[in-house]
Amino acid sequence: MTAQTVQQGDLVTVIGLEVHVQLETNTKIFCGCSTAPADGPNEHVCPVCLGLPGALPVLNEAAVEAAVKIGKAIDATIPEETRFHRKNYYYPDLPKNFQITQYDEPICQDGELEISLEGERHTIAIERAHLEEDPGSLQHVGGSIDTAEYTLVDYNRAGTPLMEIVTAPDFRSPKEVRAFLAELEEVLEYLAVFDASRDGSLRVDANLSIIDGERVSDDGSIELADLEAANRTEVKNISSHKGAEKALAYEETRQKNAVRRGREVEQETRHWDESRGITVSMRSKEAEKDYRYFAEADLPPLRVAHWKDEIAIPELPKARRERFASEYGLGEEAASKLTSTKQVADFYEDVASEFDPDLAATWVADELLGELNYRDMQITDIEGRLEEIATLVELVATDEITAKNAKEVVLRGMLDERDDPETIVDREGLGKTDDDAVQAAVLEAIEENPDAVADYEAGEGGAINFLVGQVMQKTGGSADPGDVNGLLRAELE
């Protein structure tokens, strides 16, 4: 939570999140079915995840391991034993009409995650994070849930391990929420327990309320009673960072307008309609649901007391950012970009260990990520070709080719035509022209352009650039423009 100056009459936005993330395990949380994408509906199913009579869940310890990793990463308390409960409710996507989840003894309690926004750091408290099973998915045919002619159920997703991460109401703006989700996703990817590219792998529910600024104390904290007194809306169906910011900005404006106009905000659940960019009321004044939680006797408690010490986690984004800044002398922006995913950071360190860290930073953070981004690609899409990229950096570092050619011709050629850098250099004749040839071109250019020489001698600044251009043309762009400039000046003195 952050200290902020609150003026009298200000309205303060308070947001808390429930984030569902699918954990990357080979098999489902309570059966041996694959979690990989299936060719068609209801292919990765078995008696257990279909909830057939008599089938029993057996805990996949890989899911617990992933949860312990997350717990370590967010500095949470991990109990001696982990237990499961049943959350009872009827829904067509729920094979057993109860969900196996964790109730009063979640695998992670009292953690936190630090985010950085516009140079300021905020710590978001994570109240709990627990394991549960994902339901199946519904396909409404011929309309929405209310108007569809019929609905198809696909249980491929049923039993995919989920981690539900519940934050304290520590967010004061939708921007903070976005930054948190980005940071969380980075951490999860570093832990190799999450795949952001998988459809539906991140689902967010957010609670938002507006509190009178006078209720906020100087250190930014708000009394629980004041929080509870304010009507809040729960916004569902958010599936991306950007979507979260947009949905909550919409909801923030809607509620603030209501408060300013003296209208009461209704306590309700609202649905984020991404395509229309608005939140829509789902059902108002819904009675508090009673899920009749009780212990799942089919899953005996699992002792995890020693797991925390036995399971190692890699260096996390924040620590790595800080180390990059001190070890390689990188600025905050470059360090952030270079730690955005573990693969990028690992690659940067590979390159920086062989060449100048600054040059490596420019090539990885600006050129490579820029060109990938332009093509809507990720570093993982060129996983097998990172060696070639390193070769390209080497060609620049050793002055074999110019930086300009390296980027505009070689890198783009590599990404678009999938050729290796040497092939492109040879094909395009990009090897730097030797000094004699450049010198000859310089003399030629002076010879052929007496007017420009006269202009230069008359003190006209643009003339030298014209002459450089002429030399570059003669050398097919393979000379270094800086060198050419120097050579020209030397000749003309």
Added chain:
Amino acid sequence: MSDDIFITEATIDGESDGPLAGKQVAIKDNISTDGVKTTCGSKMLADYVPPYDATVVERITDAGGTIVGKTNMDEFGMGTTTEMSYFGPTDNPAAPGHVPGGSSGGSAAAVAAGAADLALGSDTGGSIRCPAAFCGVVGIKPTYGLVSRYGLVAYANSLEQIGPIAGTVEDAATLLEVIAGVDERDGTTRDPPQGDVAYSDAADGNVDGLSIGIPTELLEGAEDGVVDAFWDGIEQLESQGATTHDVSLPSVEHAVEAYYVIAMSEASSNLARFDGVRYGHSGGFDGNWNETFAAGRAEGFGDEVKRRILLGTYALSAGYHDKYYKKAQNARAWVKQDFDSALEEADVLASPTMPVTPFELGESLDDPLQMYLADANTVPVNLADLPAISVPVGDADGLPVGMQLVGPAFGERQLIRAGSALE
């Protein structure tokens, strides 16, 4: 004879040799059989054909047993007479005109009638021991966790175990040996601390020096004829060298209440999956899914099942959870403690299995409470997760009486030894 014993008669051949070679085994109809209907005695599952075998079925056929059919039972195991079956009652072969007990009534009747050599039942609060006692055969309720429940359609999953029913203690022990032991598909299974699951050689009738505790509370409500037969059995054990002493289990006074709260609570959740979407009776209703589920369930479940689902839902509800479910869990812990300390002073505890002799068919139908109270001696054992055996000890006015022996966790060998001394 056997037309009211089986819901489905079907032959599933086993391997050609093994400890059960040549044995015909009847399976209670709440245990999944691949390709053979498994109805749980319910209209809800009248046409349900599982695509997989329960672990115990695999183990039986692997051991050479031949499965001969799926036996009648109270719907989803909820009953003490087998009259709660959607498919009608089963007569008691040992006492015609009377109920065979329940809920595994078809299994006990199959053995008593000679329609099978052996049978599997399941016991949530006495459902193996009661029909064994009523039909004059042997039944074993194993320690919770000894036998895999994978494929057993759950009624109250923290209480129930699959177990054998047979004509002799030795035959029951042989079947138990085949089905017992850890199963990776049931996370609650454990191997006995002594390691192996050898039981068939324990039926040697040697009770010399055996210390038998007799819980006075479990004799109090029993009918005179039952008590007489019970003491005859005790004398028989004493004459072979066993000693007896009284023990007290003050907690059992609350056991029936605690049992029904826990069993019904779990049932309300376990039976939620029967919504007609993936399998079972849907009723073919159209429209709002919530109403569709409700209509299908209203048609598919019988009254006793509905009663227990409703009571269980209520017991778990916010505001009542602490008053009922949590209190019942506390009572369960107390019962466990009581049994554990009584078994520190005794090798086994003995009581009549049922305080009554078999009801006449139809007699108990209008009074669920009378039926629930008949479970007084059996339900505490499930609450305590302990093993028990019911062995015939004569009759009362021609109606079979059973003696229940309860042992410490994984003390099945002890029970088999003591039980075989009564034969």
